[in-house]
Amino acid sequence: MRLLSGDLSPYSAKIRMQIYAMDIADDFVFDLPLAEFVTGRLKDISPLGRIPILETEHGAIPESEVIAEYIDEMYPERSMLGQTPIERANVRVISRIGDTYLLNNIFLCLGQLATPDRNQGVIDLLMGQLLRGAVALEEHLASQGYATGGEVLTRADCSLVPALYMCDRTVPRLGVANPIVGHPKTEAYWARIQENEHAARIIVEMDRGLKARLDGTEQQRVQEAMEAAAALTKR
Ligand SMILES: N[C@@H](CCC(=O)N[C@@H](CS)C(=O)NCC(=O)O)C(=O)O
Numbered sequence: 001m002r003l004l005s006g007d008l009s010p011y012s013a014k015i016r017m018q019i020y021a022m023d024i025a026d027d028f029v030f031d032l033p034l035a036e037f038v039t040g041r042l043k044d045i046s047p048l049g050r051i052p053i054l055e056t057e058h059g060a061i062p063e064s065e066v067i068a069e070y071i072d073e074m075y076p077e078r079s080m081l082g083q084t085p086i087e088r089a090n091v092r093v094i095s096r097i098g099d100t101y102l103l104n105n106i107f108l109c110l111g112q113l114a115t116p117d118r119n120q121g122v123i124d125l126l127m128g129q130l131l132r133g134a135v136a137l138e139e140h141l142a143s144q145g146y147a148t149g150g151e152v153l154t155r156a157d158c159s160l161v162p163a164l165y166m167c168d169r170t171v172p173r174l175g176v177a178n179p180i181v182g183h184p185k186t187e188a189y190w191a192r193i194q195e196n197e198h199a200a201r202i203i204v205e206m207d208r209g210l211k212a213r214l215d216g217t218e219q220q221r222v223q224e225a226m227e228a229a230a231a232l233t234k235r
Pocket of ligand 1: 008009010011049062063064065099107
């Protein structure tokens with residue numbers, strides 16, 4: 001299977017963490033067709049035009065949560081969803097908080113980083129919603145162990161690590177306080193989970209992506225990929 005994924009993309013990092021934790025990385029090729037991504041031609045592979053996308057022999061699957069479910073179903077003996085119906089419900093709730101109530105608000109706000117005329121109303125609205133999500137997460141998170149309180153890493157952790165990374169590293173760039181800070185259970189969890197080898201691995205990858213974005217390397221790679229694509233079409 002081929003996973004279209006980017007270092008800094010949190011929704012992609014979530015799937016990579018799951019794959020690493022399930023010890024099935026040998027069954028995947030990790031790739032990002034840069035030129036297609038920035039020119040919108042990713043839509044030829046998936047109409048949503050967003051990563052991650054999982055290419056399987058039966059077709060392409062978009063949406064990180066759908067991909068996560070698919071991988072779990074493909075390797076049922078290694079499933080990371082929990083053992084009982086209530087455990088699985090808790091994993092899904094925390095995963096949804098990470099994806100929808102944290103990450104989605106951050107993503108909608110990211111455009112404000114790219115413009116010199118920031119719209120403070122947009123930032124206030126979305127970051128208010130982010131804080132509301134962070135308050136809810138604080139209630140749902142376990143005080144000990146992994147995200148749902150168990151002794152085993154689950155997909156809740158795979159969703160939360162990239163979401164908390166964005167809270168920690170990206171939100172302050174919008175002039176807004178890191179919403180992890182001031183929430184004791186979330187602060188403790190964030191410190192604890194970084195000790196996990198699979199979490200640590202995707203944090204290194206996301207840091208690499210952030211560095212490339214900030215130092216211009218990413219932009220340079222995009223340029224090179226677009227030139228290579230243009231040269232191919234001229235032939
Ligand atoms: N709901 C989607 C969100 C995916 C998403 O927004 N991916 C970002 C990168 S992390 C993307 O591809 N953005 C490109 C764009 O918005 O055009 C999921 O869970 O996979």
